[in-house]
Amino acid sequence: MQVIADNLHIIRPEIQAAVEKKNAGPIRDLVNQCITAGADGIDINSGPLSRDPEGTMTFLVETVEQVTDRPILIDTTNPTAIRAGLKAAGNRVIINGISPEPVKLGHILPLAAEFDVPVIGYLLNEAGHVPGSEAEGYDIALALLKAAESAGLPRERLMIDPIVAPLMWESGTAHNRDIIALIRSLPDVLGYPVKTIAGVSNLTTGDAPAPKKRLMEAAFLPMLADAGLDMALLNVFHEDTVRLARACEALTRGELFSWAAIP
């Protein structure tokens, strides 16, 4: 299980200010800290970028690449910004991502096909809600696969994000049990070794004491790892969570004595 930093987010005031002034320093510093903390990749969450999507995404991608050659996730639904990011990037890129709304599929899937990059499909229904059952999740995944293939994207390029629900939600716990089952079964259901990614920080969105949030994160992450999750999108400044992800990797995919390499 790789660890992808979700820290580079436009809602952080210092990042928003740096983006507005095209000031690379604070962004480089943050990305440097993420790499030091163990990030295997960086999610660039730029939001919708209604103003200057091309210039902003180009600036963000170029700034991140000044620090690291690890993969970048372009996290926006703005196709103009995505195209600019794909053109600017030298690192490996993943588009994050698409929900099954026809407009978004129509704009973004062709970009993934044109640039031959992976794209993350969200298991959300057309109303933008999480599915009400495990079965509905498979239906959405199959619809995303069909749309991807129709757009000329090889199936191996479609990744799935089953969408972790906040525990605060009334049905959050039940939904999160469904997504564990989904992650485990999607390769069989879709018929190829589909890669999966999950936003672990979503689990503890809302108002609760920090130690309790970390505890629930620590209980959930190994379950995701055991189900076969490929990438965990999380706050890499949660040092214990990153360490736990390494331990999970040693237990779930490790070769002989690989746990011995854990610091």
Add this chain to the structure above:
Amino acid sequence: MQVIADNLHIIRPEIQAAVEKKNAGPIRDLVNQCITAGADGIDINSGPLSRDPEGTMTFLVETVEQVTDRPILIDTTNPTAIRAGLKAAGNRVIINGISPEPVKLGHILPLAAEFDVPVIGYLLNEAGHVPGSEAEGYDIALALLKAAESAGLPRERLMIDPIVAPLMWESGTAHNRDIIALIRSLPDVLGYPVKTIAGVSNLTTGDAPAPKKRLMEAAFLPMLADAGLDMALLNVFHEDTVRLARACEALTRGELFSWAAIP
């Protein structure tokens, strides 16, 4: 997932001394600490008890019951000691346990049937080794079930311990992946909702820094919980591990908002 204390073990010098002098105080103190730490049950690991098995097990069971009415696991392979423990006990009792050796099956299964108590079957082959594959584990479980039914024990009384391997072992990681799969599938394979128990402390037997041992324990426990483990036998003085077990319970079996009850 219930938490069973594995702390009451004859190899602890203060316990051995207390047993030899029939001195209840230190044992009561230890059990009290275990209950305070969150133990849902107490494993009485008396060892083989070659001297005075009846008197010693009776003393141990009566002493534990002075402190708690929670379930007791009688953890010995000595049938004379088991019978004495079953006769002395007022609390619920589980016999821990049997390996598929004909002699042990022949001595212990009839006791479980006579006293109508659950007995834990170990997934070990007749040579006393862990199975070399997941498939061999199912074969052993089926053989245990057949032996239990032949002895007149209702199948629901047979629990299974798939035997966690130390990570120190060359094949430890691979074996522990097998046991996750076994725990998940045993109810289907055996055809009844078989209860499972696992000795979590085994995972980190051997020489390694304590923080690393705790980390590996923390990564493994949620995987066991997600697979459906019913009882985790562990050192309940590992406060973080007990807390993690409660969080796992909220995620895997909890009802609406049950995570909110986590302290």
